[in-house]
Amino acid sequence: MRPFEYVTATSIETARQLLGANGHYLAGGNDLLGRLKDDITEAVRLVNIKGIGALRHIEPGPDRWQIGALVTIAEIEDHAELRKIFPGLQQAAAEVGSQQIRNVATLGGNLAQHSRCWYYRHRDIQCLKKRGRICYALEGDNRYHALFTGNVCISPVVSNLAIALTALDATAVIWRDGQERRLTMAELYELAWDNPTAHHSLRPGDLLLRVEIPTKRPRSAYLQVSEKHSFDWALVSCAAAARLENGRIYDARVALGCISPVPHQVAAANQFLEGKPLERDVAEKAADLLLTGAEPHEHNAYKIPMARALIRRTLLQLGT
Amino acid sequence: MDWFATNRTMKESDNPSVSQLSRREFFKGLGTTALAAATSQAQSVAQELRKLQAEKVFGPGAVPVTLHVNGKIHRLEVEPRVTLLDALRNHLGLTGSKEGCDRASCGACTVWLDGRAIYACQKLAIDSQGHEITTIEGLAPNGQLTPVQRAFVDRDALQCGYCTPGFVMSVSALLRKKPQPTPEEVIHACAGNICRCGTHPRIVEAALIAAGRPAASTPRTEVISYG
Ligand SMILES: Cc1cc2nc3c(=O)[nH]c(=O)nc-3n(C[C@H](O)[C@H](O)[C@H](O)COP(=O)(O)OP(=O)(O)OC[C@H]3O[C@@H](n4cnc5c(N)ncnc54)[C@H](O)[C@@H]3O)c2cc1C
Numbered sequence A: 001m002r003p004f005e006y007v008t009a010t011s012i013e014t015a016r017q018l019l020g021a022n023g024h025y026l027a028g029g030n031d032l033l034g035r036l037k038d039d040i041t042e043a044v045r046l047v048n049i050k051g052i053g054a055l056r057h058i059e060p061g062p063d064r065w066q067i068g069a070l071v072t073i074a075e076i077e078d079h080a081e082l083r084k085i086f087p088g089l090q091q092a093a094a095e096v097g098s099q100q101i102r103n104v105a106t107l108g109g110n111l112a113q114h115s116r117c118w119y120y121r122h123r124d125i126q127c128l129k130k131r132g133r134i135c136y137a138l139e140g141d142n143r144y145h146a147l148f149t150g151n152v153c154i155s156p157v158v159s160n161l162a163i164a165l166t167a168l169d170a171t172a173v174i175w176r177d178g179q180e181r182r183l184t185m186a187e188l189y190e191l192a193w194d195n196p197t198a199h200h201s202l203r204p205g206d207l208l209l210r211v212e213i214p215t216k217r218p219r220s221a222y223l224q225v226s227e228k229h230s231f232d233w234a235l236v237s238c239a240a241a242a243r244l245e246n247g248r249i250y251d252a253r254v255a256l257g258c259i260s261p262v263p264h265q266v267a268a269a270n271q272f273l274e275g276k277p278l279e280r281d282v283a284e285k286a287a288d289l290l291l292t293g294a295e296p297h298e299h300n301a302y303k304i305p306m307a308r309a310l311i312r313r314t315l316l317q318l319g320t
Numbered sequence B: 001m002d003w004f005a006t007n008r009t010m011k012e013s014d015n016p017s018v019s020q021l022s023r024r025e026f027f028k029g030l031g032t033t034a035l036a037a038a039t040s041q042a043q044s045v046a047q048e049l050r051k052l053q054a055e056k057v058f059g060p061g062a063v064p065v066t067l068h069v070n071g072k073i074h075r076l077e078v079e080p081r082v083t084l085l086d087a088l089r090n091h092l093g094l095t096g097s098k099e100g101c102d103r104a105s106c107g108a109c110t111v112w113l114d115g116r117a118i119y120a121c122q123k124l125a126i127d128s129q130g131h132e133i134t135t136i137e138g139l140a141p142n143g144q145l146t147p148v149q150r151a152f153v154d155r156d157a158l159q160c161g162y163c164t165p166g167f168v169m170s171v172s173a174l175l176r177k178k179p180q181p182t183p184e185e186v187i188h189a190c191a192g193n194i195c196r197c198g199t200h201p202r203i204v205e206a207a208l209i210a211a212g213r214p215a216a217s218t219p220r221t222e223v224i225s226y227g
């Protein structure tokens, strides 16, 4: 790592001021330190935000829960009540990295982490995402890459929590230009759909404060398929959330990870599920709608049948 | 995560499932006695640090860093970019924690931060201030092996031994939280530790023996099916 300055902020306002022009917020450091070690990111200064006590709480509520950006993934995984209210979020948290990572990694850092594309993460490769001229994955090895994109970069969003929170229709509350702004999960990532250099829609200096999750979908589930049994990124991940009445699905939302630069959602699939019985055929029809228009590359066509199976399994899990 | 030290030492009442005698032996074995004794001191140091260091810019050159390791307070001069692992190994001479990948991927560097397993390679030393760090050297301060260490020896749960300190820290952290884990819970807790020599089945056995519930290890193969 190259030398940098270090400062601990104790409030939201001072964190922003201390950041200056080329500083980075430091939460758990799992992503940021990896990038600094590999010279992917330059930093003049790290602003440790873990001194901001206000971002550290899980606050249950009847209509919605608030989870602070500094809550660790292990705290989400181990929260007994959260596990009952948002089982899909708990399952997504339990699959993140390893115990050592979950003990340190924060919700905010997980949502704001950068692409894991191996060309992007290579210290000697200057791809499009690093403001170079071409995407190396398109012609190179793209086995872990996306089936959908709105630009040339085919690096997918890999945050487990983003997928679960999208299905649960969470709102991300951020601090931007001196005030709170509320973003849907789609808005939190939409910039990455159009802009190959973006990983999410946060601008330099934006601070994620918390997410707010409505409790109106008591059923939720998250499943992923990886090459290894544990401590592995998902090849494809799927989260679903809904309300069930007499075996019928209401307010359903399905989101897929690792197949698009944004959490992949299709409004037509969610609408199709409204009022339908929770059955295999219905889940398969929803999967068709979710995967329409998928564009596989040389090495990632396997993701289509894998996603189809995951959508079906995740939806059926809502009934168990 | 608490940036400033809090007392994470497990209270006896947190843990009703263990019998009086074995419970005392268990915690003594894990070195929590040392942690408990140092806790009040650590808290006052943390408070002091908080006042002195908040919103003050440090570096990029070497700056004073105070670390609380294995019950002792150490004052170092290191640059903000120095990782906790490098501070432990190169500045404090605690070479029990190993460097494998330096990328949060192998577990050889596993230590405890306030009793929880973390990768020392992916944490800055300056960001570890105000926390209680426990390394493999601090597990058995009186020179007596802990039940976990003894079980690793008994089950011959190592070959070259490079990964072993990290595994022992992960298993011991699990047993502090869950004194009677299932094999699946051991596997989940150790997923972030990798053994190049392939001793995983023995490690799971050793963990279960240390927890007083030996069971045949269950190596698993998963078939990815698209159906
Ligand atoms: C080996 C390995 C395996 C992993 N496996 C998985 C996995 O399976 N699934 C998964 O989802 N993730 C996985 N991860 C990623 C890991 O979960 C993230 O790196 C971690 O959650 C980041 O959180 P952090 O608190 O450590 O963030 P940091 O590294 O501190 O920050 C990450 C980025 O977010 C910014 N940031 C942090 N907090 C805020 C905030 N509040 N507001 C605005 N910006 C902020 C930082 O400036 C930085 O750019 C893995 C990581 C590693 C190293």
Ligand code: SF4
Pocket: A115, A117, A118, A119, A120, A127, A128, A129, A130, A134, A135, A136, A137, A138, A145, A152, A153, A154, A155, A196
């Ligand atoms: S997929 Fe994106 S991140 Fe990967 S090489 Fe192409 S442009 Fe770079």
Ligand code: FES
Pocket: B098, B099, B100, B101, B102, B103, B104, B105, B106, B107, B108, B109, B110, B119, B120, B121, B122
């Ligand atoms: S050296 Fe820290 S995880 Fe490998």
Ligand code: FES
Pocket: B157, B158, B159, B160, B161, B162, B163, B164, B194, B195, B196, B197, B198, B199
């Ligand atoms: S015993 Fe050699 S790496 Fe584990």
